[in-house]
Amino acid sequence: MLPQHHVSNCTLQRLPLYVSFLRSLPEDARNISSTEIAKSLGLNPVQVRKDLAAVGSKGRPRVGYDIHWLTGHLTAYLSGGEEYSAVLVGLGNLGRALTAHSSLADYGFAVKAVFDSNQALVGSWFAGHQVQGMHKLVPVCQQLQATVGIITVPKEQAQPVCDLLVTGGVRIVWNFSTAHLTAPQGIIVQDEDIAASLALATRQMLSQQQASPHSATIQGGVSA
Amino acid sequence: MLPQHHVSNCTLQRLPLYVSFLRSLPEDARNISSTEIAKSLGLNPVQVRKDLAAVGSKGRPRVGYDIHWLTGHLTAYLSGGEEYSAVLVGLGNLGRALTAHSSLADYGFAVKAVFDSNQALVGSWFAGHQVQGMHKLVPVCQQLQATVGIITVPKEQAQPVCDLLVTGGVRIVWNFSTAHLTAPQGIIVQDEDIAASLALATRQMLSQQQASPHSATIQGGVSA
DNA sequence: TAGATTGTTAATCGATTAACAATC
DNA sequence: TAGATTGTTAATCGATTAACAATC
The missing domain is CATH 1.10.10.10 (Winged helix-like DNA-binding domain superfamily/Winged helix DNA-binding domain)
Structure with a gap:
């Protein structure tokens, strides 16, 4: 092990x-x-x-x-053989997709709470979670001992949300916004650029066309 | 250049x-x-x-x-300095998120048509697109000269959808399902494992804990 | 001019691959 | 046993870094 x-x-x-x-x-x-x-x-x-x-x-x-x-x-x-609690902030399409995504569970992550600043959403239910307001973010993070904070809010709100997550004690910030976040030492900020792998695939297609045409499969952003 | x-x-x-x-x-x-x-x-x-x-x-x-x-x-x-047309199949939460995502446009991709097998969705509108039925997939791909096919359907439907996209002439299949797809030579299959980068971030957190604690930021799945 | 920065050549470091031994 | 596969050691290959020259 x-x-x-x-x-x-x-x-x-x-x-x-x-x-x-x-x-x-x-x-x-x-x-x-x-x-x-x-x-x-x-x-x-x-x-x-x-x-x-x-x-x-x-x-x-x-x-x-x-x-x-x-x-x-x-x-x-x-x-590391453990299950990690995650909280997600921003219940737009991407937030909903990630909350319900089985791939997270496959790697040992469980979304335990979801938050949104939109008062119209607060109190409603999605995928077994009741949407909570932003003022609950810090206390709930602490209570759950959440390790991961997932940011799926517009870029303007990303930094303040990040700060709240850090205050709440998360160790990993998974950032889907296009903002560049700053966080204290020891906090891992994982920026996710969802279209990056598609851009790399395009580049590969172009070099195929230039060179002799041959088959290729690249996966997960790491090519052979 | x-x-x-x-x-x-x-x-x-x-x-x-x-x-x-x-x-x-x-x-x-x-x-x-x-x-x-x-x-x-x-x-x-x-x-x-x-x-x-x-x-x-x-x-x-x-x-x-x-x-x-x-x-x-x-x-x-x-x-390569070009704009590429993309079609998206499967208008669940992830499909909707990608259709509306600005990051695609930033890299020169434009989702030009969206498809779903759910008849209740066909004909409805999302983000400026009218949802089309699966029987339109091949002809619309050909008509648009689509380069990229985005698969956001459940894994059972992923291979048949992939086959249709290939018939329609796409060069790149961007696969968000967990199915392992097979495609002819020359077609680039880019499997997207959305939680993979989070798993790597966790691993990094663990090695931080073991070693002397120090700051780190990894981004886009490529670390220093 | 002095100084900050890019750009390049050479050296180091690390990852991949080849050859082969070990295992069932 | 023979053969297929894992596991390991050594060699090759490529990427990173260090030192320094070039530039404005």
């Missing part, structure tokens, strides 16, 4: 790729080889084995890796 | 970071130095200059880079 040696940044970035690939396999599949994973993700098989070994995954010669065990092991590595 | 030499994958992945940082600067700011960019994004100043130079950006000694010019130059590099 513990990282054997140092896990490089490149390896770390590929782990979610493995997780999402493993999850997309048929329910009844039991084992998978590094060769199959590599081929499907456009990576080198040795690289896959090294990545998996780096976080303590064990495969069996002639058999491969146990899919179920490996999926659990990788997600446990990424999350 | 043309890439001077070869642009590495690592450099490519950082370009959207620069773009979103530059966009977050005040309207009236004129110039910025590589040192300021680097400090704000947690990168090495020399690396920033190399990245920018790799795609043909020019700075002026003692002055820095022209913010407006640089922003335009980087986005033009990523998109």
Whole structure:
């Protein structure tokens, strides 16, 4: 479970790729080889084995890796084996999408409370949550011991919301606004630029057209 | 405008970071130095200059880079200077969020048509688009000469939708479902795992706790 | 001119890949 | 046993950083 040696940044970035690939396999599949994973993700098989070994995954010669065990092991590595409470601020389309998104739960995150500054929304229900007003943000964060604060508000409101989340004690601010946020030392600000990966895909398409045409699959923003 | 030499994958992945940082600067700011960019994004100043130079950006000694010019130059590099038509399938919360999202336009993408298999939605309007039925998908893609197909449907429907998009002639499939899609050679499938970057942020938080506590900001999934 | 900044060449560092040993 | 696969050591390759020259 513990990282054997140092896990490089490149390896770390590929782990979610493995997780999402493993999850997309048929329910009844039991084992998978590094060769199959590599081929499907456009990576080198040795690289896959090294990545998996780096976080303590064990495969069996002639058999491969146990899919179920490996999926659990990788997600446990990424999350440190814990479940984290998250709060979400800004219940627009994106906020609603994230609140209901299963991918968060897959990585061990649970949205426990949602907030909006729009009084017309406060008190209404969405996906099992009653929308709360902004004055509740700090006390609820503290009460839930929330680790993650998700910001899906317009960019003008992003910094004040960030400040409230920090006051409430969150360690990670997941920022979907286009504002550049400042936060105290020790707080991780993860800016999410949702169209960035699409822009990279375009760039790849262009280089395909220039060079000899060949197939390519890039996934999760990390290409081979 | 043309890439001077070869642009590495690592450099490519950082370009959207620069773009979103530059966009977050005040309207009236004129110039910025590589040192300021680097400090704000947690990168090495020399690396920033190399990245920018790799795609043909020019700075002026003692002055820095022209913010407006640089922003335009980087986005033009990523998109090849063109606007691309996109169609979106699946008008749930995520689909609505993406349709209305300004970030797409920032990188030169325009959602031109939206589709849903739910007959109750077909014919209704959202963000200036009239929702169309699935039987219109192939002809409308062809008519628009759409380059990008965005899949925001449940995973069971993702592969058939992908097939229709490919028939319609799209070059890039942007997949938000958890299904693993197969597509012909030459079609770029960009799987989007929205919670992946949050999982990486968690991992970073954990290594902070283990090591000596220090500040960190990672952005867009690419860390320093 | 002096000083700040870009741009470039060379050195270091790290990641990927190749070759091969170990395992079942 | 033979063969397929993992795991590891060494070599290659590429990216980052350091030192410094060029520029305004």
